[in-house]
Amino acid sequence: MADENAILEVFRYQPDQKSEPTFQRYEVPFHEEWVVLDALNYIKDHLDGTLSYRWSCRMGICGSCGMMVNGDPKLTCSVFLRDYHPQVMRVEPLRGFPVIRDLVIDLDDFMNKMTEVKAWMIPKEERSIEQGEYLQSPAQLARYRQYSTCINCTLCYAACPVYGRHTEFVGPAAIALAQRYNMDSRDGGYEERAETLFDEHGVWMCTFVGDCSRVCPKNVDPAAAIQQAKVSATKDFYRSLVPWGKRRTET
Amino acid sequence: MSQVQSHDSESSARGDHAARLYHQPWPSDWWLRRASFTLFMIREITAVFVGGYAIFLLVLLFLPAGAFQAAVQGPVSAFMHVIVLVMALYHTVTWLNLTPKVLVVWRGEERVNPILLTAAHYVGWIVLSLVIVGLVVFLAGGGA
Numbered sequence: 001m002a003d004e005n006a007i008l009e010v011f012r013y014q015p016d017q018k019s020e021p022t023f024q025r026y027e028v029p030f031h032e033e034w035v036v037l038d039a040l041n042y043i044k045d046h047l048d049g050t051l052s053y054r055w056s057c058r059m060g061i062c063g064s065c066g067m068m069v070n071g072d073p074k075l076t077c078s079v080f081l082r083d084y085h086p087q088v089m090r091v092e093p094l095r096g097f098p099v100i101r102d103l104v105i106d107l108d109d110f111m112n113k114m115t116e117v118k119a120w121m122i123p124k125e126e127r128s129i130e131q132g133e134y135l136q137s138p139a140q141l142a143r144y145r146q147y148s149t150c151i152n153c154t155l156c157y158a159a160c161p162v163y164g165r166h167t168e169f170v171g172p173a174a175i176a177l178a179q180r181y182n183m184d185s186r187d188g189g190y191e192e193r194a195e196t197l198f199d200e201h202g203v204w205m206c207t208f209v210g211d212c213s214r215v216c217p218k219n220v221d222p223a224a225a226i227q228q229a230k231v232s233a234t235k236d237f238y239r240s241l242v243p244w245g246k247r248r249t250e251t
Numbered sequence: 252m253s254q255v256q257s258h259d260s261e262s263s264a265r266g267d268h269a270a271r272l273y274h275q276p277w278p279s280d281w282w283l284r285r286a287s288f289t290l291f292m293i294r295e296i297t298a299v300f301v302g303g304y305a306i307f308l309l310v311l312l313f314l315p316a317g318a319f320q321a322a323v324q325g326p327v328s329a330f331m332h333v334i335v336l337v338m339a340l341y342h343t344v345t346w347l348n349l350t351p352k353v354l355v356v357w358r359g360e361e362r363v364n365p366i367l368l369t370a371a372h373y374v375g376w377i378v379l380s381l382v383i384v385g386l387v388v389f390l391a392g393g394g395a
């Protein structure tokens with residue numbers, strides 16, 4: 001039984017009522033074991049059913065509950081009220097994205113970018129079922145494993161000042177995932193991805209602020225992925241200068 | 252006909268959706284809002300000093316002896332050199348610390364410890380600097 005309250009200031013945007021956003025203050029019971037998402041669920045269930053936000057798994061897996069908590073991008077199912085209390089918690093939609101309603105952001109741009117970089121496996125060679133599975137050694141798996149743990153939460157986009165000011169930038173997670181496939185020994189899509197990855201809105205827009213890697217809840221380290229993609233592009237450039245150069249980076 | 256209608260209503264729904272979106276402004280003082288952002292900005296600015304000093308050195312090469320002496324001696328030059336040294340050190344240290352993000356070395360399934368890579372770069376930097384200092388001292392002594 002909670003005998004004190006935690007205070008949340010929540011960003012509200014209801015385009016059917018007001019064209020400008022406001023902040024609404026809520027008091028919820030303070031429980032040591034409550035995460036910020038529990039407080040939002042309490043508001044929704046007991047105080048104000050009109051509050052809109054996304055969530056699903058409640059365990060840092062689905063990547064849908066990302067919001068700004070006191071100015072920092074967080075998975076709200078993974079940060080506790082006790083991390084902030086008795087400070088007031090200001091909960092806002094992830095920065096850099098257009099807001100559909102309250103804490104719900106529009107992810108179309110991010111989804112399009114994932115399509116543009118072809119963030120999926122493009123097999124190097126087609127194999128029939130009779131030919132068996134695509135084999136990979138533990139050493140080959142180790143090369144890209146870190147980048148494969150991305151949950152598409154977009155916290156890294158909310159942290160990135162380049163994306164914040166130039167949304168045409170492909171951005172951290174899409175590049176990290178493209179790099180994940182480029183480094184996969186079974187994949188042959190490097191050339192197809194290169195067009196988007198290395199054009200003027202690709203890796204070269206990154207100025208290596210590095211905040212994407214700080215906020216990533218899965219330690220994907222997208223900043224490292226971007227710099228390594230730059231190295232691949234540079235090697236390709238020098239290879240293209242010599243007649244015997246092969247324009248495919250080794251992984 | 253029905254296809255045309257559904258396409259029309261879909262695009263008007265999209266237009267409606269886009270019109271109702273709220274675009275969050277990105278603060279122009281973003282780089283003051285977090286210490287790591289400010290340090291990043293300082294790192295970027297140090298590049299101006301490093302680049303500027305490289306140009307200064309190139310210009311020195313083409314100066315006549317008298318002008319050369321004037322450019323490298325005196326309190327103004329000493330002050331400028333101290334500032335450039337601090338900037339170059341900050342620039343070098345921050346980039347050397349970031350090296351393991353760019354350079355990943357694998358030994359089978361194991362990644363070579365990033366600290367080792369950074370340490371190797373520091374050793375290389377110190378050795379090279381000592382060689383250059385030694386060379387300058389040697390040449391300044393008349394090469395004897």
Ligand code: SF4
Pocket residue numbers: 149150151152153154155156157172173176212215216217218219220221222
């Ligand atoms: S790279 Fe990290 S922060 Fe970015 S979307 Fe993937 S899991 Fe989220």
Ligand code: FES
Pocket residue numbers: 055056057058059060061062063064065066075076077078
């Ligand atoms: S609710 Fe799924 S990651 Fe938070």
